[in-house]
Amino acid sequence: MVPPRGLAISLAAFVVAVLGAVFFRDTAAEYSFLMWLLAMMPAFALCHYRGWSRIKLVLGVSMVFITVGYVVTQLAGWRVSDWPAFVFVLAAYIGLALGWGWLAEVRNATTERQVAEEELQRTHQDLRESHANLKLAQWKLLEAEKLETVGQLAAGVAHEVKNPLMTLLTGVRYMQQQSQPNNPELETLLDDMRDARRDHSYREPRRGWCTGHYSV
Amino acid sequence: MHKKRILLVDDEATITRTLKLYLEGTGNYEVLAENQGSRALATARKFRPDVILLDLVMPDTDGSEVAEQLRDDEILCTTPVVFLTALVRPGEVADADGAIGGYQFIAKPLDPERIVACVERLTR
Numbered sequence: 001m002v003p004p005r006g007l008a009i010s011l012a013a014f015v016v017a018v019l020g021a022v023f024f025r026d027t028a029a030e031y032s033f034l035m036w037l038l039a040m041m042p043a044f045a046l047c048h049y050r051g052w053s054r055i056k057l058v059l060g061v062s063m064v065f066i067t068v069g070y071v072v073t074q075l076a077g078w079r080v081s082d083w084p085a086f087v088f089v090l091a092a093y094i095g096l097a098l099g100w101g102w103l104a105e106v107r108n109a110t111t112e113r114q115v116a117e118e119e120l121q122r123t124h125q126d127l128r129e130s131h132a133n134l135k136l137a138q139w140k141l142l143e144a145e146k147l148e149t150v151g152q153l154a155a156g157v158a159h160e161v162k163n164p165l166m167t168l169l170t171g172v173r174y175m176q177q178q179s180q181p182n183n184p185e186l187e188t189l190l191d192d193m194r195d196a197r198r199d200h201s202y203r204e205p206r207r208g209w210c211t212g213h214y215s216v
Numbered sequence: 217m218h219k220k221r222i223l224l225v226d227d228e229a230t231i232t233r234t235l236k237l238y239l240e241g242t243g244n245y246e247v248l249a250e251n252q253g254s255r256a257l258a259t260a261r262k263f264r265p266d267v268i269l270l271d272l273v274m275p276d277t278d279g280s281e282v283a284e285q286l287r288d289d290e291i292l293c294t295t296p297v298v299f300l301t302a303l304v305r306p307g308e309v310a311d312a313d314g315a316i317g318g319y320q321f322i323a324k325p326l327d328p329e330r331i332v333a334c335v336e337r338l339t340r
Contacts, residue, residue: 155303159273162302163228165325170234173328177241194327 036066043094052101059094169194219246220339223265225256225282226300227274231324235269238328245335253277257285260292266339268292269322269331272301283319296338298322300331 040063047056172193179186222245224232232249239245250259253274260268268286272279279299286292302324309321320338322331 159302162324163231166302167228167230167234169325170231170238170328174234174238174241177238 037063039094040066043098046098047101050101050105052104055098055101219244220267220335221245221263221265222247222335223256223260223263223268224249225251225253225259225268225274225279226271227251227253227276228271231271235328235331239332242332253279253282256282257289257292260286260295261289264291265295267335268295268297269300269335270297272299272303296320298334298338300324 040059044056044059044063047053047059172190176187176190176194179190181187222239224235224247226232226249229249229251232251236247236249239247248259248263248265250256253271254277256268256270256277270279270282274282279301283297283299286295286297298320300322304321304323306323306326309323320334322334
């Protein structure tokens with residue numbers, strides 16, 4: 001970032017150079033060389049701060065040429081009558097160069113903002129998708145919880161049925177153990193009672209209800 | 217030959233009563249029934265059983281807690297423990313080859329003849 005004070009100085013110097021070239025045509029003829037440098041040096045500093053290296057290079061080369069040109073014309077004793085016009089063209093050139101730099105900067109900023117906006121849009125979309133997925137997962141979890149409750153209920157019912165069955169089965173076996181062999185009807189009856197359990201008079205809960213087979 | 221001692225721990229008195237009758241009826245076992253899980257350890261220390269048949273779901277002390285107490289006991293830690301439970305299905309026990317987590321399991325209801333076979337296998 002260029003400091004605002006540097007920017008103000010640069011612009012003021014630029015305006016002074018242009019005004020000098022326009023309003024003091026005759027006197028400026030002798031000293032316009034100084035005005036050029038005065039106009040170009042802050043611009044050079046501005047380009048340096050902003051990092052506009054190509055414009056900075058052009059300005060630097062121009063300053064060197066102007067200085068060398070002035071020295072050569074002085075040593076040779078030449079008088080160049082078109083200095084003011086020359087200065088005016090140069091000032092316009094510097095203005096264009098600076099404007100170009102700013103334009104590029106603004107364009108960069110715009111592009112960056114567009115990229116950031118696209119990124120924001122993508123993030124927003126991702127978040128919406130995540131939210132939808134979470135909603136779905138939550139719903140599935142609720143469903144799984146309901147099923148698990150049903151499974152636990154079934155397991156509890158089975159548990160309550162199995163304990164009495166165990167008693168009955170053991171009782172039947174005890175009676176068989178103790179019964180006299182001369183009573184075939186009782187033997188048949190006890191065999192039937194023992195085998196009644198194997199007729200699957202109760203059903204096991206379906207596998208997977210309470211064992212986490214319901215995937216989320 | 218002395219009779220093998222079996223300790224039955226189950227909160228269902230009807231089960232322990234009938235099972236005790238059946239097992240003692242075979243003439244090979246001395247059976248003691250305990251209906252409170254919290255008293256199982258003390259009873260086992262006095263009775264010194266060869267096998268402990270232990271219910272899992274009991275109101276005061278869970279069968280698994282009793283099993284842990286027995287495992288931590290100096291003398292009883294070598295006594296085989298068989299879980300007698302309605303929580304698992306016969307198919308699950310068969311799939312696991314009778315043992316789940318290092319313990320023998322019997323799924324209720326089971327023909328007491330097979331309980332006898334299991335006890336015989338463990339005390340051989």
